[in-house]
Amino acid sequence: MKRALLVNPPVYDFAAYDFWMKPYGLLKLARRFLSSGWKVYFFDFTDRFNPRFTDTGTARSDRWGRGHYEKKIVTKPAPVGYVPRFFKRYGIDERMFLKYLQHVDTPDVILISVTMTYWYPGADEVTGCLKYHFPGSDIIIGGSYVKLFGEHAHSRYNDERVYLDENFEVLEAITGIDFTDVDLEVAAWELYDTLRYGVVRTTVGCPFSCTYCASAKLHGAFRKIPVDVVAEELRLIYSKGGRDLAFYDDALMFNMEGLKEIMEILKKHRIGFNFHTPNAIHASTVTDDVAVFLRKNGFRTIFVGFEFGREEVLQKTGGKVRLQDTTRCVENLLRAGFNPNDIVFYVMFGHPDQEFCEAEEDVNAASKSGVRIMLSEFSPVKGTPDGDRAIEEYRIEDPIETNKTAFSIKKFGFEKVNALKNKVKELNKRLAA
Ligand code: SF4
Structure with a gap:
């Protein structure tokens, strides 16, 4: 059985709050993998509620389920150095991810989705880690960042095993799965x-x-x-x-x-x-x-x-x-x-x-x-x-x-x-x- 690992990276920003944020597109893609007979591994760095990865079985939420992420201050990128605020990494600690990867059989393909164009540092972190961990797997980065800032993405991820995908063309070529009308899939919430x-x-x-x-x-x-x-x-x-x-x-x-x-x-x-x-x-x-x-x-x-x-x-x-x-x-x-x-x-x-x-x-x-x-x-x-x-x-x-x-x-x-x-x-x- 072929295997895919789907990752929603951590968020790097001045501020982030779980305002009902889920990687919805990734879950729709996951369904197409599942219905094509693939095994799917899924890791969402912004999942505040998973007691396996966080202590947020204790996550404090407001009455509608929103709440703060785990966070730590990181170095502020130079182009936004003029902003007098701390720059932070939001999401599950990388050590938890490494622990999770120990139970993942080498995937045939890895998908990383970058939701906001300015959140690509999250993809940097995850890509670096996965390239080291699974040197033989193809890594595909997609999402708004790649769609809207393709040139920047191409200059940044210039690696023979890392592919950038705007419209699922690369994904289809590598997996052989047809992703037409993937919006109409039932998102794989069971993951x-x-x-x-x-x-x-x-x-x-x-x-x-x-x-x-x-x-x-x-x-x-x-x-x-x-x-x-x-x-x-x-x-x-x-x-x-x-x-x-x-x-x-x-x-x-x-x-x-x-x-x-x-x-x-x-x-x-x-x-x-x-x-x-x-x-x-x-x-x-x-x-x-x-x-x-x-x-x-x-x-x-x-x-x-x-x-x-x-x-x-x-x-x-x-x-x-x-x-x-x-x-x-x-x-x-x-x-x-x-x-x-x-x-x-x-x-x-x-x-x-x-x-x-x-x-x-x-x-x-x-x-x-x-x-x-x-x-x-x-x-x-x-x-x-x-x-x-x-x-x-x-x-x-x-x-x-x-x-x-x-x-x-x-x-x-x-x-x-x-x-x-x-x-x-x-x-x-x-x-x-
Ligand atoms: S096109 Fe206008 S109305 Fe439609 S989603 Fe965008 S901002 Fe909203």
């Missing part, structure tokens, strides 16, 4: 020993095309996942102990029919979750009826894109949400019984066309709705109009400079960024009091 929460997509892509967003580039055209696939994933997550569920959809509310069917199936099987929408839903879609539906069906935290207040920027970037939409959305959610502390507005921060005073105004405007606020820090995504512009304007060469903490500081300066973040913290604290 986790235990779960506190899970994540799911009912759709792939987005019907909009905002000028700063990578959705189209990463996921292609908007399409729906068959309801039975989603239902099976939810069943698997539930059977592993997951009771909170985060939707990873970019446009969840554009699949209301599918969502309704899924809720009916869950009811029939007496499966209940606390649902969350961390990828934000579109304010204009939350009518009175939709708000009631969400409340009745176990949605607990609702994240809404607030974006920009200035009409000109709004129009230029996609023009999909207005202040009156967000106000109406909140009114509907509150009427349906949601707690204001469980409704969150994402306010865009650090976009190339945004002045600092406008970000302040947007925070003020959002706070008038009486819900929580989170700054959605802009990260320049290569291959998008706004990302390419920012990369050129700020002379970004290394993807690590697209780190969202670093970029907003580069644009506005540390003092201002810190002041606005403190203001948001204060507003949220007042709301909770």
